[in-house]
Amino acid sequence: MLRVMATTVYRACPLCEATCGIAITIDGDRVVSVRGDDADPFSRGYVCPKAAALADLHHDPDRLQRPVVRDGSAWRTVEWDEAFDLVARRLREIRVAHGNDAIAVYQGNPTAHNLGLMTYGQILLRTFRTRNMYSATSLDQLPHMLAALLMFGNQLLMAVPDIDRSDLFVCLGANPLASNGSIMTAPDMRRRLRAIRERGGRVVVIDPRRTETAARADRHLFLRPGTDAVLLLAMIETVFAERLVKTGRVPVSGVDELRRVAADWPAERAAPITGVAAADIRELARALATTPRAVLYGRIGVCTQEFGGLAAWLCYALNALTGHLDEPGGLMFTTPALDLLQVAPLLGYTNGFARWTSRVGRKPEFGGELPMTALAEEIETPGAGQIRALVTSAGNPVLSAPGGRRLERALASLDFMVSIDPYINATTRLAHVILPPASLLERSHYDAALNAFAVRNIAKYSPPTFERPAHARHDWEICLALWRRLGPASKLGPAARLVERVLRKLGPEAIIDLALRTGPHRLTLRRLRAAPHGLDLGPLEPRLPGRLDTPDATVHLAPREYVADVARLAARHASPPGGGLVLIGRRDLRSNNSWMHNSQRLVKGPPRCTLLIHPDDAASRGLADGALARLSTRAGAIELPVEITDTMMRGVVSVPHGWGHGRSGIRLQVATATPGQSVNDIIDPSVIDELSGTSALTGQPVDVAAT
Numbered sequence: 001m002l003r004v005m006a007t008t009v010y011r012a013c014p015l016c017e018a019t020c021g022i023a024i025t026i027d028g029d030r031v032v033s034v035r036g037d038d039a040d041p042f043s044r045g046y047v048c049p050k051a052a053a054l055a056d057l058h059h060d061p062d063r064l065q066r067p068v069v070r071d072g073s074a075w076r077t078v079e080w081d082e083a084f085d086l087v088a089r090r091l092r093e094i095r096v097a098h099g100n101d102a103i104a105v106y107q108g109n110p111t112a113h114n115l116g117l118m119t120y121g122q123i124l125l126r127t128f129r130t131r132n133m134y135s136a137t138s139l140d141q142l143p144h145m146l147a148a149l150l151m152f153g154n155q156l157l158m159a160v161p162d163i164d165r166s167d168l169f170v171c172l173g174a175n176p177l178a179s180n181g182s183i184m185t186a187p188d189m190r191r192r193l194r195a196i197r198e199r200g201g202r203v204v205v206i207d208p209r210r211t212e213t214a215a216r217a218d219r220h221l222f223l224r225p226g227t228d229a230v231l232l233l234a235m236i237e238t239v240f241a242e243r244l245v246k247t248g249r250v251p252v253s254g255v256d257e258l259r260r261v262a263a264d265w266p267a268e269r270a271a272p273i274t275g276v277a278a279a280d281i282r283e284l285a286r287a288l289a290t291t292p293r294a295v296l297y298g299r300i301g302v303c304t305q306e307f308g309g310l311a312a313w314l315c316y317a318l319n320a321l322t323g324h325l326d327e328p329g330g331l332m333f334t335t336p337a338l339d340l341l342q343v344a345p346l347l348g349y350t351n352g353f354a355r356w357t358s359r360v361g362r363k364p365e366f367g368g369e370l371p372m373t374a375l376a377e378e379i380e381t382p383g384a385g386q387i388r389a390l391v392t393s394a395g396n397p398v399l400s401a402p403g404g405r406r407l408e409r410a411l412a413s414l415d416f417m418v419s420i421d422p423y424i425n426a427t428t429r430l431a432h433v434i435l436p437p438a439s440l441l442e443r444s445h446y447d448a449a450l451n452a453f454a455v456r457n458i459a460k461y462s463p464p465t466f467e468r469p470a471h472a473r474h475d476w477e478i479c480l481a482l483w484r485r486l487g488p489a490s491k492l493g494p495a496a497r498l499v500e501r502v503l504r505k506l507g508p509e510a511i512i513d514l515a516l517r518t519g520p521h522r523l524t525l526r527r528l529r530a531a532p533h534g535l536d537l538g539p540l541e542p543r544l545p546g547r548l549d550t551p552d553a554t555v556h557l558a559p560r561e562y563v564a565d566v567a568r569l570a571a572r573h574a575s576p577p578g579g580g581l582v583l584i585g586r587r588d589l590r591s592n593n594s595w596m597h598n599s600q601r602l603v604k605g606p607p608r609c610t611l612l613i614h615p616d617d618a619a620s621r622g623l624a625d626g627a628l629a630r631l632s633t634r635a636g637a638i639e640l641p642v643e644i645t646d647t648m649m650r651g652v653v654s655v656p657h658g659w660g661h662g663r664s665g666i667r668l669q670v671a672t673a674t675p676g677q678s679v680n681d682i683i684d685p686s687v688i689d690e691l692s693g694t695s696a697l698t699g700q701p702v703d704v705a706a707t
């Protein structure tokens with residue numbers, strides 16, 4: 001028999017925001033190994049343990065390859081056209097009977113890593129013209145986008161730390177050693193953080209847990225969950241009081257208003273609320289203001305809390321006030337080869353906030369989407385506009401959204417649900433039809449979204465590693481087939497097939513090529529194909545004021561929405577903090593939300609879905625290390641093994657999210673053997689940031705007791 005020689009191809013890892021270069025060795029249709037690509041100019045050979053699991057995903061026997069239709073609890077495989085026709089017929093019937101808003105859409109986090117879903121996916125999903133659009137945005141980053149909109153004029157104009165030139169990196173509510181950066185595409189954070197210290201700089205981490213990042217920092221300060229906005233106001237007050245404000249060449253407005261707001265929050269008032277000593281608050285503010293190249297980076301813990309809107313605003317404002325916005329080593333705007341701001345409107349994205357509210361809970365829309373905390377109530381509540389059908393794409397909201405038990409009951413009550421997803425997981429098991437896309441290694445890849453948040457300007461195109469089998473369909477082909485049946489093309493009669501054929505021939509590559517050609521670096525796909533390790537397009541450059549989209553071309557330091565919301569913050573902290581425990585999440589390098597738990601190599605070893613608790617809190621509750629504890633809130637209760645550790649702040653416990661694969665009907669052999677519990681089953685979905693509508697996943701009270 002003829003032996004096929006192993007070959008190595010160079011690609012970008014599509015699993016997380018870091019976009020590491022990978023070298024995949026293949027032998028025929030098998031993946032032999034996945035290693036770091038030493039020649040990738042951005043990641044320089046770094047990969048995390050998840051990269052090797054790409055092989056597990058590709059060869060996973062649980063990965064669906066053909067559409068399936070659910071009859072009760074049984075699934076039967078059907079042909080693609082039968083599935084497309086069924087989905088189109090049911091959605092059309094519901095739309096005709098109940099109107100556009102009766103169809104809801106949920107897009108999960110992997111959408112941002114998926115060229116097909118970023119292009120043709122948007123074309124399909126926005127043809128539904130429904131107000132019931134939902135995504136993971138309102139679970140993890142909406143406040144950052146809101147700040148970009150209100151301060152810089154465009155929700156996609158988020159600034160990133162220029163970490164490779166910074167001499168002081170202040171990291172608030174983030175753990176980049178586990179996440180490899182978020183809204184900061186930066187592979188190999190360990191090397192980048194080490195480099196700061198090697199050039200004489202400092203890393204300071206502020207977090208309720210001494211995280212992996214904090215353990216390698218020069219300084220770690222515990223912060224009481226949910227008090228980030230108070231800490232930031234006190235730092236801003238210090239900067240004003242000590243006359244350290246310098247906004248440099250960046251045009252700003254609202255300085256006096258910000259001074260007035262911050263004046264009520266001196267460090268001495270903030271200290272008992274935040275748990276950070278007043279002297280530390282002032283010292284940190286001074287260091288930030290007087291270090292020429294410094295940056296304050298706030299991420300997930302900053303925005304997934306009751307005052308996430310305020311905290312995200314104040315992070316940007318503090319960088320601007322101390323001269324670190326749009327300056328090397330500070331918080332900078334990127335110049336990506338594909339300019340998202342240019343392309344997004346063409347794909348149906350709109351800028352806007354609170355132009356309308358949800359039907360039931362009166363929660364504000366953002367960018368045409370409603371917050372996830374509105375989804376269950378919009379399904380459950382009868383009346384005009386009630387959701388009757390749901391289209392999910394690359395998402396598992398039953399595990400990733402708060403109130404998971406309530407949400408799964410709501411999903412089970414839908415007239416129709418279709419999921420574009422390769423797995424029967426906690427969410428898709430409730431669908432009537434699942435349309436599984438081809439494997440990640442069978443599709444092409446370009447990081448249209450994540451390159452826009454990279455700490456260097458980079459570009460890389462990855463062609464498919466394997467041809468997709470004839471029986472499989474790419475995500476974008478699935479979207480196109482549904483669009484032909486449901487979108488404007490459906491009115492063309494037989495000509496619709498011709499339109500679909502033309503668009504299929506073009507594929508997402510045509511859109512990317514056009515966007516690259518008209519982008520700031522005037523690249524082409526051809527040029528990228530000739531550079532398999534990717535192109536380094538240079539360091540971040542100052543972009544202001546030209547990049548601003550505000551009417552007066554200034555950075556708005558005190559938008560009225562935020563200024564008004566400070567009264568809510570003051571009311572919350574009018575009395576001293578209570579004495580109970582509060583809950584925070586945590587990220588693990590070997591996990592990726594809910595969807596990497598079917599890889600044995602990633603889940604092996606000690607259980608990761610555990611409760612971290614400070615020794616004093618464990619002792620006062622009679623908890624022993626390794627024993628089971630019961631966690632209960634208004635929303636429900638779960639039981640988890642205890643890990644006692646002084647890395648936790650007193651009064652705070654931590655549980656990771658994305659687990660809970662023990663629900664009936666899930667078809668993930670490895671994940672169901674190591675199911676864990678879903679922390680979202682006990683997170684109360686009614687607790688939100690009232691300004692932005694974002695879920696308050698962090699800082700909710702929890703009772704912990706021995707079982």
Ligand code: SF4
Binds near residue numbers: 013017050
């Ligand atoms: S850090 Fe992210 S991009 Fe890099 S190898 Fe790991 S999963 Fe892939």
